[in-house]
Amino acid sequence: MQWRNLLKKNINSISALPPALQPDNEEAARVVTRYPMRINPYYLSLIRKKQDPIWKQAVPDIQELNDTVCMADPLGEEHLSPVPNLVHKYPDRALFLVTSQCAMYCRFCTRKRKVGTKSMVISQDTIEAGLDYLKKTPAVRDVLVSGGDPLLLDDDYLDWLLASLRAIPSIEIIRIGTRAPCTLPMRITTRLVKVLKRYHPLYINTHFNHPLEITEESSRACTRLADAGIPLGCQTVLLRGVNDQPEIIQELLRKLLMIRVKPYYLFQGDMTRGTNHFRTSIECGLDIMRSIIGHMSGLAVPTYAVDAPGGGGKIPLTPNYIKEFGEKLVFSNYCGLTCSYDNQRTENRGQKTEK
Numbered sequence: 045m046q047w048r049n050l051l052k053k054n055i056n057s058i059s060a061l062p063p064a065l066q067p068d069n070e071e072a073a074r075v076v077t078r079y080p081m082r083i084n085p086y087y088l089s090l091i092r093k094k095q096d097p098i099w100k101q102a103v104p105d106i107q108e109l110n111d112t113v114c115m116a117d118p119l120g121e122e123h124l125s126p127v128p129n130l131v132h133k134y135p136d137r138a139l140f141l142v143t144s145q146c147a148m149y150c151r152f153c154t155r156k157r158k159v160g161t162k163s164m165v166i167s168q169d170t171i172e173a174g175l176d177y178l179k180k181t182p183a184v185r186d187v188l189v190s191g192g193d194p195l196l197l198d199d200d201y202l203d204w205l206l207a208s209l210r211a212i213p214s215i216e217i218i219r220i221g222t223r224a225p226c227t228l229p230m231r232i233t234t235r236l237v238k239v240l241k242r243y244h245p246l247y248i249n250t251h252f253n254h255p256l257e258i259t260e261e262s263s264r265a266c267t268r269l270a271d272a273g274i275p276l277g278c279q280t281v282l283l284r285g286v287n288d289q290p291e292i293i294q295e296l297l298r299k300l301l302m303i304r305v306k307p308y309y310l311f312q313g314d315m316t317r318g319t320n321h322f323r324t325s326i327e328c329g330l331d332i333m334r335s336i337i338g339h340m341s342g343l344a345v346p347t348y349a350v351d352a353p354g355g356g357g358k359i360p361l362t363p364n365y366i367k368e369f370g371e372k373l374v375f376s377n378y379c380g381l382t383c384s385y386d387n388q389r390t391e392n393r394g395q396k397t398e399k
C-alpha cells in the first residue's frame with residue numbers, strides 16, 4: 045500500500061487499538077491529550093503482544109504523566125535556537141527542524157514537548173528563516189535535517205528543500221535524520237530515492253532500537269538507500285524494558301550491518317519529561333559496550349553517548365580499560381587480560397598537539 049494511504053489508517057487513540065493491545069491501566073487514554081499518539085498500520089503489525097519491545101515504544105503509558113524527575117527541554121534546544129526550529133549548538137553543524145510530523149510517535153522521544161503537537165510551529169516562514177540563517181552562517185558545514193521526520197514531507201517539497209540547502213556554498217554535507225526506514229519503510233520509494241541521490245554528499249541517520257524492527261520491508265528500504273550511494277547510520281536509544289540487555293543490542297548491531305546500516309550512536313536516554321520510565325543506569329550502557337567492544341566487528345560498535353543536560357552536547361562514554369597511567373600504561377583488554385604499554389611521555393610531549 046502507498047505510504048500516504050497507510051498514514052490515513054493511523055491509530056491515534058487507545059480505544060482505536062485492538063482490545064488485546066490496550067494498556068491495562070484505563071487512565072492511559074488521558075496521556076494522548078498531552079502527548080500525541082500515532083501508530084501506523086505497518087508499525088502496528090510488528091507488535092506481537094502487549095508489553096513487547098515494539099508495543100512499549102508506541103503505546104502510551106500512564107507513567108508519562110507522572111514524571112516528576114525530567115525536564116521539558118533537557119538539551120536546552122530552545123535557548124540554542126537563533127531562529128525557531130534551528131538549533132546551532134556546535135560550531136560547524138546545525139540541526140534544522142523541518143516538520144513536526146512522524147510516522148509513529150515514539151513514547152521516549154527527546155522532543156516529546158513538541159513533536160506532533162500544536163506547539164511545534166513549522167511554516168514556510170520558519171523554513172525560510174532557517175535557510176537565511178544558514179546562508180549568513182558559513183561556519184555551518186553540516187546541516188542535520190530533522191524534526192519530526194523529514195521524510196514525512198512530500199517528494200517535491202523535499203526536492204525544493206534539499207536544492208535550497210545545496211544552493212548554499214558553505215554547506216558541505218547534508219544529513220537527514222529519519223525513522224521512516226524503521227517505522228514506515230514503504231516511504232522509501234524509488235521516486236524518493238531518485239530525489240535524494242541528486243543532493244550528494246547526503247547522509248542518512250536512521251533509528252532502529254530492536255532486532256524485531258529489522259524486517260523484509262525495512263531491509264528493502266535500506267538497500268534502496270544504500271544502493272543510491274547514501275551512507276546509512278543508526279542512532280539507537282537505550283530503553284529500559286526494550287533493549288537494555290547485551291544480547292538484544294548485539295543482535296541489533298549485527299542485523300544493522302547486514303542491511304548496510306552502520307551503528308553510529310547508542311544514546312543514553314535524555315532526561316525528557318514523560319520518559320523517565322524508559323531511562324536506564326549509565327552502568328547498564330557501559331556493561332553493554334563492554335560486551336560489544338572487541339567481541340564483535342569494530343564496524344558494529346557505536347559511540348555510547350549521553351547528551352549533556354543544559355545543552356553541553358554529546359559526551360562519549362567508554363568503559364574504562366585503563367588501570368594505571370604513567371611511565372607505563374597498564375590496561376585490561378576486552379577479555380579482562382592485563383596488558384601494558386611503555387609510555388613515551390617525556391620525548392613526545394608537545395611535539396604534535398601543543399605549541
Ligand SMILES: *Cc1c(COP(=O)(O)O)cnc(C)c1O
Pocket residue numbers: 131132133134137138139188358
Ligand atoms: C546531535 C546533534 C548534532 C550532530 O552531532 P554529531 O555528533 O555530529 O552527530 C548537531 N546539532 C545538535 C543540536 C545535535 O543535538
Ligand code: SF4
Pocket residue numbers: 145146147148149150152153154155159191192193223
Ligand atoms: S521518530 Fe524521532 S522525532 Fe519522531 S517521535 Fe520518534 S524519536 Fe521523536
